[in-house]
Amino acid sequence: MNTHEHEIEALIRRGESLVLEFKSDLKCLPDRDLVATVVSLANTEGGDLLLGVEDDGSVTGLHANHFNVSGIPSLIVNKTNPAISVKVERHNLQSKSVARISVPKSRQLVSTSDGILVRRRLKLDGTPEAVPFYPHEFIQRQSSMGLVDPSAMVLEEIDASQLDPLQRLRIRNAIKKYGGEQSLLALADEELDGALGLCREVNSVRRPTIAGLLMLGTEELLRANLPAYEVAFQVLRGTDVRVNEFYRKPLIETFEEVELQFKPWLVEEEIQVGLFRVPVPNYDRRAFREALVNALVHRDFSTLGAVHVKLDNDGLSISSPGGFIEGVGLDNLLVAPPRSRNPLLADIIKRIGLAERTGRGIDRIYEGMLRYGRPAPDYSMSNPYTVSVFMANAAADLDFLKMVVEQEDKLGNMPIDSLIILSRLREERRLTTADLAPSVQKPEATVRATLEKLVETGFLEPHGIGRGRTYTLSARLYQKAGKKSEYIRQAGFAPIQQEQMVLNYIDKHGGIKRADVMDLCHLNGPQAYRLLKKLTDKELIKKTGEKKHAAYTR
Known part of the structure; x- marks a missing residue:
């Protein structure tokens, strides 16, 4: 069995998903159904269609009409609009033929030549299905891919005179309060509307954009x-509902009211760091503000559902309708270029000063958790239909905070990469560059450079060399926290101690394997191998067996 066939078998074992479809070909799958399945994949995330495989994963093979797979790409090109170019390969599995049709994700909406427009979605049981692609979903699809800006659409049925002038005053006050573009304050109302893109002229009549309606509209107009526009604020204590408010007011007014509702639940203490008193809140205000603004601005306004802000015993969660925009996901959240589903609205909010102007508000959310020694914000509950962030209600690590504050006093703000690294080492004690790279979401070379800078500044200590090099928090940090014994445990033992531990283990148990050495001495695979080789070269132990069966005795 070749590599491709192993890959096909692995796909079949994985089962059907949003990007993988099985189709039986026992009765010769009709061209119409074949093309519709390809269209549904292209209109979603792309993926693979395995022809000749049943829904339960059993391989039943291709019909004679499809045995020559070279005709399938031209069939699909001729039967799709705009034409989809697919890659088709035939493989032999279990003495039967299977066609793998690889479908790219389309950057535009695709239908069959018969006008069938479908997409894929997951049912409640997690299995996929093809469903019609309705007109109201077109904008949703295009905005998620950054092809259109829904917030810039003009509402031609509304006159600018219907808007609430008091909301312009809120905009001006927000610019003063949050440090927005001061030049906007000198503009007259109509000039302000034009400069921010709140209104545009259509046939010599001023009409609001969707962004303009969100900023200036009355509750009735909204x-x-x-x-779809709604914001819910809830406070739960166990099963007891303390607060349950819903808002449909203009965006700045809603933001201010939610922030006002949130304020009583903030608890703050202070610690002394050098000459300064440093506040320690249970939730960082700037992180909350940035997460709330992100939810309000980047949500999908074509999808019904409220932005939910919920406080409970476990922590703070903020969710908004609409998944991550095209190109952004959990694996690149920290490094993806700033993009919005609603670019005009995002630009307005930045110019007013409500959001981080660099577009790196996500860094502020991470910083607001990590600098206090709390867990990183958790986006794992997000899915294709919702973006959700959870900030745990965890006690601050005051020793860690003091360390960060002292660093900022000497060298300026600590980069978010350094905070992530220090936070993980605080929790997991000893890690390699490869362990840390997924959390920082940058290449290993970049992470290694950050680690070495932290070594130079005295925050970390390295152990070992090469790819097996590990890092721990430094003795100085453990000493400041009053955890000297923890440092000794994490930093490991001198080589002569490690050798003696291995020999004592063999004396007691009769032999040892490399995995035992890794666990005993807190080493990785290559380091354990070198230690055992050193003892073998000294003729203190001998090796029996090879590879996974290798063991060492006196």
């Missing part, structure tokens, strides 16, 4: 023209 209900009538943006029925």
Whole structure:
């Protein structure tokens, strides 16, 4: 069995998903069904269609009409609009033939030549299905891919005179309060509307954009023209509901009211660091503000559902309708270029000063958790339909905070990469560059450079060389925290101690394997191998067996 066939078998074992479809070909799958399945994949995330495989994963093979797979790409090109170019390969599995049709994700909406427009979605039981692609979902699809800006669409049925002038005053006050573009304050109302893109002229009549309606609309206008727009604020203590408020007011007014609701639940203490008193809140205000603004601004306004802000015993969660925009995911959240589903609205909020102007608000959310020694914000509950962030209600690590504050006093703000590294080492004690790279979301070379800078500044200590090099928090940090014994345990033992531990283990148990050495001395695979080789070269132990059966005795 070749590599490709192993790959096909692995796909079949994985089962059907949003990007993988099985189709039986026992009765010769009709061209219409074949093309519709390809279209549904292209209109979602792309993926693979395995022709000749049943829904349960059993291989039943290709019909004679499809045995020559070279005709399938041209069939699909001729039967799709715009044409989809697919790659088709035939493989032999279990003495039967299977066609793997690889479908790219389309950057535009695709239908069959018969006008069938479908997409894929997951049912409640986690299995996929093809469903019609309705007109109201077109904008949603295009905005998630950054092809259109829904917030810049003009609402031609509304006149600018219907908007609430008091909301312009809120905009001006927000610019003063949050340090927005001061030049906007000198503009007259109509000039301000034009400069921010709140209104545009259509046939010599000023009409609001969707962003303009969100900023200046009355509650009645918002209900009538943006029925998806809603914000919920809830406070739960166990099963007891303390607060349960819903808002459909203009965006800045909603933001201010939610922030006001949140304020009583903030608890703050202070610690002394040098000459300064440093506040320690249970939730960082800037992180909360940035997460709330992100939820309000980047949500999908074509999808019904509220932005939910929930405080409970476990922590703070903020969720908004609409998944991550094209190109952004859990694996690159920290490094993906700033993009918005609603670029005009995002630009307005930045210019007013409500959001981080560099577009790196996500860094502020991480910083607001990590600098206090709390867990990183958790986005793992996000899915294709919702973005959700959870900030745990965890006690601050005051020793860690003091360390960060002292660093900032000497060298300026600590980079987010350094905070992530220090936070993980605080929790997991000893890690390699490869262990840390996924958390920092940068190449190992970049992470290694950051680690070495932290070594130079005295925050970390390295152990070993090459790819097996590990890092721990430095003795100085453990000493400041009053955890000297923890440092000794984590930093490991001198080589002569490690040798003696291995010999004592063999004396007691009769032999040892490399995995035992790794566990006993807190070493990785290559380091354990070198230690055992050193003892073998000294003729203190001898090796029996090879590879996974290798063991060492006196």
